[in-house]
Amino acid sequence: MLPETFTPSFLRQIELLRVRSRRTFLGARQGAHASLRKGHGIEFSDFRKYELGDNPRDIDWGVYARSDKLFVKRFKEEENLSVLLIIDGSSSMTRAPNESKWQSARDLALALSYAALMDQDTITISVPGNYQSPSFSGAKSIHTIGKQVLELKVGGNPDMASQINLAASRIRFPGKAIFLSDFLMPIEVLEKSFNILRAKNLDITAIQILSPNDFEPYKGLENATLIDSETEEIINIALDSENRAEYSELLEEHNRKVQDFFSAAQIQYTIFKSDESLLDFIIKNLTLIGLLKRS
Amino acid sequence: MFTLGGVTYGLLNPFYFILAPLALGGLLYAYRRGGRGRELVVSTVMILKRLRRETRARKKIMPPLRFFLELLLLLLLITAASGLYKKGFKENYAVVIDNSFSMNAHSPSEINRSLMDIAKRDAQTFIGSLPFGSGVEVFVTTPTLHSASDGVIGRDKAVSLSNNIEAEFGPDNIDSALNRVSFNDSYQRIAIFSDMAPQNPSSDSRFLFRGSSDLVVRTQNIALLDAKVVSVDSESKIAKVTAKLAAFTKDSFTTKIRLELFESSDGSKEATLIKEEELVIPAGAVRDLSYRVPQSFAYQISISTSDKKFDSITQDNQAFLTNSTQRNRVVLVGAISPKILGLDKIKNFEFSWIKPEEYLGKTNSEEIYIFHNFVPSELPSQSSLFVNPLENGDFFEVGQEYITKNEDPLEITSWQEADALTSYLNLPTLKLKTLRPLKAKKGSIQVIGSNKGTVLLSLSNQESSFVVTGFELFPFRGKEAPLLSILTLNTLKWLSGSELKSGYERIPFKVDAAKIKSIIRGGNFGGETINSISSPGLYLLSESKDSLIATNYFSESESDTISDKKFIVPSNKESSSFNESAFGNYVFEIVLIALFLILVEMLFSFRNLIGKARRTV
Numbered sequence: 001m002l003p004e005t006f007t008p009s010f011l012r013q014i015e016l017l018r019v020r021s022r023r024t025f026l027g028a029r030q031g032a033h034a035s036l037r038k039g040h041g042i043e044f045s046d047f048r049k050y051e052l053g054d055n056p057r058d059i060d061w062g063v064y065a066r067s068d069k070l071f072v073k074r075f076k077e078e079e080n081l082s083v084l085l086i087i088d089g090s091s092s093m094t095r096a097p098n099e100s101k102w103q104s105a106r107d108l109a110l111a112l113s114y115a116a117l118m119d120q121d122t123i124t125i126s127v128p129g130n131y132q133s134p135s136f137s138g139a140k141s142i143h144t145i146g147k148q149v150l151e152l153k154v155g156g157n158p159d160m161a162s163q164i165n166l167a168a169s170r171i172r173f174p175g176k177a178i179f180l181s182d183f184l185m186p187i188e189v190l191e192k193s194f195n196i197l198r199a200k201n202l203d204i205t206a207i208q209i210l211s212p213n214d215f216e217p218y219k220g221l222e223n224a225t226l227i228d229s230e231t232e233e234i235i236n237i238a239l240d241s242e243n244r245a246e247y248s249e250l251l252e253e254h255n256r257k258v259q260d261f262f263s264a265a266q267i268q269y270t271i272f273k274s275d276e277s278l279l280d281f282i283i284k285n286l287t288l289i290g291l292l293k294r295s
Numbered sequence: 296m297f298t299l300g301g302v303t304y305g306l307l308n309p310f311y312f313i314l315a316p317l318a319l320g321g322l323l324y325a326y327r328r329g330g331r332g333r334e335l336v337v338s339t340v341m342i343l344k345r346l347r348r349e350t351r352a353r354k355k356i357m358p359p360l361r362f363f364l365e366l367l368l369l370l371l372l373i374t375a376a377s378g379l380y381k382k383g384f385k386e387n388y389a390v391v392i393d394n395s396f397s398m399n400a401h402s403p404s405e406i407n408r409s410l411m412d413i414a415k416r417d418a419q420t421f422i423g424s425l426p427f428g429s430g431v432e433v434f435v436t437t438p439t440l441h442s443a444s445d446g447v448i449g450r451d452k453a454v455s456l457s458n459n460i461e462a463e464f465g466p467d468n469i470d471s472a473l474n475r476v477s478f479n480d481s482y483q484r485i486a487i488f489s490d491m492a493p494q495n496p497s498s499d500s501r502f503l504f505r506g507s508s509d510l511v512v513r514t515q516n517i518a519l520l521d522a523k524v525v526s527v528d529s530e531s532k533i534a535k536v537t538a539k540l541a542a543f544t545k546d547s548f549t550t551k552i553r554l555e556l557f558e559s560s561d562g563s564k565e566a567t568l569i570k571e572e573e574l575v576i577p578a579g580a581v582r583d584l585s586y587r588v589p590q591s592f593a594y595q596i597s598i599s600t601s602d603k604k605f606d607s608i609t610q611d612n613q614a615f616l617t618n619s620t621q622r623n624r625v626v627l628v629g630a631i632s633p634k635i636l637g638l639d640k641i642k643n644f645e646f647s648w649i650k651p652e653e654y655l656g657k658t659n660s661e662e663i664y665i666f667h668n669f670v671p672s673e674l675p676s677q678s679s680l681f682v683n684p685l686e687n688g689d690f691f692e693v694g695q696e697y698i699t700k701n702e703d704p705l706e707i708t709s710w711q712e713a714d715a716l717t718s719y720l721n722l723p724t725l726k727l728k729t730l731r732p733l734k735a736k737k738g739s740i741q742v743i744g745s746n747k748g749t750v751l752l753s754l755s756n757q758e759s760s761f762v763v764t765g766f767e768l769f770p771f772r773g774k775e776a777p778l779l780s781i782l783t784l785n786t787l788k789w790l791s792g793s794e795l796k797s798g799y800e801r802i803p804f805k806v807d808a809a810k811i812k813s814i815i816r817g818g819n820f821g822g823e824t825i826n827s828i829s830s831p832g833l834y835l836l837s838e839s840k841d842s843l844i845a846t847n848y849f850s851e852s853e854s855d856t857i858s859d860k861k862f863i864v865p866s867n868k869e870s871s872s873f874n875e876s877a878f879g880n881y882v883f884e885i886v887l888i889a890l891f892l893i894l895v896e897m898l899f900s901f902r903n904l905i906g907k908a909r910r911t912v
Contacts, residue, residue: 092338184339228340243346250342
């Protein structure tokens with residue numbers, strides 16, 4: 001079961017993409033990514049002295065002829081990639097009128113999962129505070145993943161850092177981590193959460209998803225009583241033009257701080273507006289930042 | 296009710312207007328709160344919290360235009376709910392309540408309730424049963440027919456107002472009252488509440504004779520019908536006091552008569568009982584009482600009976616007398632005696648008779664003169680009434696006699712509405728068999744005119760007043776000829792300068808309320824607005840030579856509770872269809888305006904939506 005937007009043509013476009021990691025990791029099984037493990041891949045790795053028991057077919061006879069010493073050629077193994085998809089399912093993403101952010105994050109996660117599964121990668125999905133999936137592999141798993149994600153009951157205000165820590169503790173094979181969230185949280189919480197992932201030696205990509213209402217809350221309304229979707233905190237605020245301009249500046253400043261942190265932490269980062277075309281974003285933005293590449 | 300641009304408006308449900316200040320307050324509160332009432336969810340208030348809280352808009356003293364639009368909209372809806380209408384009601388009803396003296400009679404079936412109480416209760420029940428949106432004008436018949444409500448009012452107000460109606464010391468004027476009311480076409484129904492029953496069926500289907508049967512049940516009563524100080528012997532200082540006691544009863548009974556004497560002219564001394572006796576009065580008897588009493592300032596005669604069933608009305612059980620109590624004297628100059636002319640029925644005038652040939656032209660300043668079919672050679676110095684003069688007078692000319700013919704009837708065409716002589720008269724119904732048309736001279740004015748000439752004219756100067764009728768005014772037949780009787784009484788009242796509030800039975804005194812120093816016995820007065828004593832009693836006036844004033848009310852017909860009383864229902868009017876246009880309800884128009892404003896309001900919102908969409912795209 002997949003969202004209605006996942007039409008056959010949409011899926012065909014996704015099939016052409018593969019998740020790309022900036023680093024090599026040990027994989028669990030054969031795959032399409034270069035692994036730290038030496039083996040029978042096609043990419044040369046290094047030489048080492050022949051030891052008893054080595055397969056004579058690996059001996060580099062040319063080197064032997066030049067140096068009268070036996071060396072065996074070593075190649076990089078090609079293994080699968082473990083991809084951890086972390087979707088922020090807190091109320092800021094799911095509660096009306098911002099539920100479009102959750103839908104976008106969910107669909108984007110499913111699209112990335114489909115791309116990874118098609119490339120024999122392993123997918124684990126974590127919705128902090130709400131859901132932790134087992135590892136999925138094989139293209140057919142996309143339907144199981146889709147069903148489980150679509151039926152998820154999300155919301156609440158989970159302690160993001162501890163939930164991320166919980167999800168990270170289950171990682172058996174470090175690999176790619178993709179974090180989908182609005183990142184409208186204090187920078188300290190953000191840093192703490194990502195540092196947990198960084199400590200696990202993961203190649204991290206952060207995709208910030210914002211709705212139009214985040215950029216310009218309740219356009220046309222001058223004054224309002226605003227409720228925080230997560231903490232239920234209520235503030236009475238003026239939404240006149242002056243305050244709106246100030247709000248835009250503050251949001252920009254927050255996003256800049258988020259971006260600065262990601263940059264310093266070598267975390268891939270991009271932003272997605274929930275009213276944009278998902279396919280366009282995947283094909284253009286995600287390939288641009290190097291998260292995906294055409295196979 | 297309120298008047299705007301000369302048009303009177305009213306509200307069917309005025310209590311809805313208490314919502315107006317609430318609406319204003321609510322709207323102001325909403326604007327001051329700046330939308331706090333509407334709670335909206337945002338992803339996080341983390342950033343928003345850092346913004347300043349108050350808007351400059353809310354600090355503004357002047358609200359935006361939209362505020363006024365919304366306020367106007369609310370007020371319009373409230374006005375519509377209140378049922379704004381132009382003066383006039385859906386249906387108008389007249390309620391005529393007989394508040395004559397006889398309505399003081401105790402109800403035979405309900406203890407401690409008078410016929411007046413029952414009439415009011417029945418009237419209120421009737422008013423309560425009228426359809427929603429009906430207007431009611433409440434009339435009372437005594438002292439003269441007048442609107443107690445000053446026009447048509449709502450049902451609730453009419454019920455409330457009817458509570459204040461009390462029986463007066465005066466006769467009923469039902470006949471003339473119904474005549475006058477029936478001429479108003481705007482009444483859908485005319486309901487009468489009286490102790491009298493209709494004598495005849497009426498072709499005017501608007502008349503409703505409502506009320507419980509208790510109203511017309513006859514009771515028994517004793518009453519004093521007259522009292523006066525006949526003579527005073529200054530040598531022996533003995534006065535003769537007479538009184539007339541009438542028993543309107545079916546059985547004989549015993550009554551106690553008390554005669555009290557007031558020794559001081561200012562009421563400082565208590566009254567002294569000088570005579571008390573018990574008399575057995577046969578059923579239906581009339582007794583003349585006469586007592587020789589010491590000369591004094593004032594007297595009070597009272598009657599009572601131990602068996603209350605013989606005394607339905609207690610207000611007619613006493614009479615107050617002073618030495619100055621006397622009636623207006625009228626001198627009739629004519630060939631026919633006052634008795635034949637029926638003038639003896641007019642009790643508060645004392646008539647004497649002079650034949651024309653005996654008239655010497657010298658008049659007494661304390662008297663009024665009636666010249667019946669006779670014109671003296673010189674205009675008298677005293678106020679006079681010239682009835683059907685046969686020749687010209689000093690200030691009038693008499694034309695040739697006209698006798699009414701079927702093919703060319705005599706019709707009243709004009710009259711002075713505000714003139715005291717035409718008060719309470721339904722003049723279009725005046726039918727004259729003959730007329731000697733008058734012509735005014737020397738400042739006299741036409742009061743009543745007809746298609747055949749002036750019917751009645753008057754002249755007034757500083758010393759005296761004069762009235763001339765071009766037709767035969769007499770004999771005085773009381774209720775049998777109500778229109779001519781009222782005209783006679785109006786004339787005598789005007790000529791005597793008396794401010795009689797109503798019929799001839801009462802002895803009123805117009806007096807500045809400020810001059811009434813105290814009320815010695817009984818009594819009441821209408822206050823500064825009426826300036827007349829309105830009930831019998833002994834009054835002490837502060838600036839009068841005769842400082843003690845006695846007033847009485849004697850009325851045989853009103854005290855007679857045992858005889859069947861009938862009134863004549865006018866039948867000259869057919870039921871007329873009610874003019875629906877008199878009811879101008881503006882609810883529909885107001886709602887239309889309100890809908891238009893809602894549309895404008897929506898356009899405001901729509902414009903904002905469009906703007907939002909454009910920027911988003």
